[in-house]
Amino acid sequence: MKNKYKTEDYITALRNLNISPHHIKMIQAHYYAPDRTMTASQMAKAMGYHNHNAANLHYGKLGRLVGNAFGWDPTAEESQGADAVYILAELKKPGRYWLWIMRPEVAQAIEKLRWTNGNQITIPEEITEPTRLYEGAVRSISVNAYERNAIAREKCILHYGCTCSVCDINLADVYGEIAQGHIHVHHLR
Incomplete structure (x- = not known):
């Protein structure tokens, strides 16, 4: 149609x-x-x-x-x-x-309407300068910050979901509806 x-x-x-x-x-x-x-x-x-x-x-x-x-x-x-x-x-x-x-x-x-590239909820450790599809690279500034890429994030969620495969935590279970659909890099070596 x-x-x-x-x-x-x-x-x-x-x-x-x-x-x-x-x-x-x-x-x-x-x-x-x-x-x-x-x-x-x-x-x-x-x-x-x-x-x-x-x-x-x-x-x-x-x-x-x-x-x-x-x-x-x-x-x-x-x-x-x-x-x-x-x-x-x-x-x-x-x-x-x-x-x-x-x-x-x-x-x-x-x-x-500018609902793309930048209207995502971020947390203090996240940097909002998506230029490449990599996740978790550390940039040296006044504190360590993990680079986030909106496209990489969405592909990750579509493939793996929002539950951590290491510790089985889902942020929405801990923080409620505000965290629904969000992930956080927290298992790094």
Whole structure:
């Protein structure tokens, strides 16, 4: 189904809606996914959910919010019963799993809204100068700081999830919802 909404429509909707930080993190995870393509299971892993159902629920809620701002009616004939995720992504099922392919208009909108490169929560040890895909290199300044790269971080979360494979800690379990979907380099030699 062809997308009838333009970049400017998404900018207006995203700017005027009360989008939660959690939904912004979801759209950023999708933006940074390879080819801006992911499955619900990959989104669940990136967000620290237990399974794909939570990803479908929350990304669907975001799609519905944006769709409602457009006056989108999922029951209308031209919607063909589309899922609310359709508002944010083209849906394809080349194999066993559905792929969510971020609509170019959505990607352009979040770039123009500056929701990419720099709107991530950082902690004092992190440096926000991503130039290469390396993780944990130490730079000598007044204190040691571990360089962080947004793309490397997203790829790491998509591949490994948010639970440490060494000590089995998930920051959200310790610090609550504010830490949901975050990782921290803490096992270095």
